[in-house]
Amino acid sequence: MQIRNRFWQDILSKKMLVCIFTGFTSGLPLFILISLLPAWLRSNQLDLKAIGLFALIQLPYTWKFLWAPFFDRFRWRMGRRRGWLLFFQALLLISIPLLGFYNPQTDLTMIVIIATLIAFLSASQDIVIDAYRRELLLDKELGLGNAVHVNAYKIASLIPGSLSLILADHFDWQTVFIVTSLFMLPGLVLTFVIKEPKVPQMKKRDLASSLLLPFQEFMHRHGLKSALTILLFIFFYKLGDSMATALATPFYLDLGFSKTEIGLIAKNAGLWPSVIGGLLGGIWMMKLGINRALWIFGFLQMISILGFAWLAHIGYSPEWLAIVVGFEAFGVGLGTTAFVAFIAKTTHPLYTATQFALFTSLAAVPRTLVNASTGYLQSLFGWENFFILCFLLAIPGMALLYKIAPIKN
Secondary structure (H helix, E strand, O other): OOOHHHHHHHOOOOHHHHHHHHHHHHHHHHHHHHHHHHHHHOOOOOHHHHHHHHHHHHHHHHHHOOOOOHHOOOOOOOOOHHHHHHHHHHHHHHHHHHHHHOOOOOHHHHHHHHHHHHHHHHHHEEEEEEEEHHHHHHHHHHHHHHHHHHHHHHOOHHHHHHHHHHHHHOOOOOHHHHHHHHHHHHHHHHHHHHHOOOOOOOOOOOOHHHHHHHHHHHHHOHHHHHHHHHHHHHOOOOHHHHHHHOOOHHHHHOOOOHHHHHHHHHHHHHHHHHHHHHHHHHHHHHHHHHHHHHHHHHHHHHHHHHHHHHHHHOOHHHHHHHHHHHHHHHHHHHHHHHHHHHHHOOOOOHHHHHHHHHHHHHHHHHHHHHHHHHHHHHHHHHHHHHHHHHHOOOHHHHHHHHHOOOOOO
């Protein structure tokens, strides 16, 4: 009983409440780009190949480590973290509604520009939020704090992936984007309320040194060969799953599901198993250890991709849609928990912001560069074979575990 009470005290602490709000605020813009934007474009009869290429607008997520040191070195009057957060959140609140003022059939160039701006602002916000969370939490609070953040991040998908799609069946898209953007307000208000973390003053260095030192430390600590193997693993571990879900909403639409069905069935069936998987993954990982968790959870994550191939084979079925999406989300929830724990373990405390940005940027590469090809691959292979290909592309990440996470450890 004492342990249970302590657990809930930790969950309901002010720091964890901050992690809930920052996680939600961090996830919302990304899910607008990967869930709501493709649905909007497909509803306006945009070609799947063009929708697949829209993954390229997420390039800022893969390059954010390049400007991460900038936010460590320079600060606003509200503080190094709060000042930058307020700046990016305010701009996101303004830029997201702009999408609804344009027509995908006639204003595609302007839509690409705005969506790329949203991606840049969102990626920059993520850098600051990750650094703030690291400075806010004590070492013993990092595990719980990151788990709370990740699950709040996932819950944010309910807005653009469910509520906004349901609204789109009843209102024009301009209204949908305005309403969706308003969910940035809680994070904006929180930024005014929270205090700047008290951290020791960093030794001032020129910007070039601030950029190079985190990478030099990582290479020196692991050695060149081992460091490159770790980076390859970070790239490949979630490649198959990322590709499989890149065109998820257009896939559901092509199978005959309405936007309301997608919002009520697919998005909800995907969210809660993912959250449950994340929480159970954290509990199981305490007994399994990170290495074994990477193996077991990664295998479930990989197998779950085949569910999409099965759904493509049988066609329209609300029951199977819920089952397939739920199982895939549960596997991904487990896999993500182990993956984030591995990244945290690999990061050096002195360079958390930049190294964390580097690793998460690399993990985002499949979601941007590789996913840009998914529309072409689907046109070439068809839905069923496309998902089988995604399953096969998940194998290299598992194979690299022999080097970076031997199961005997």
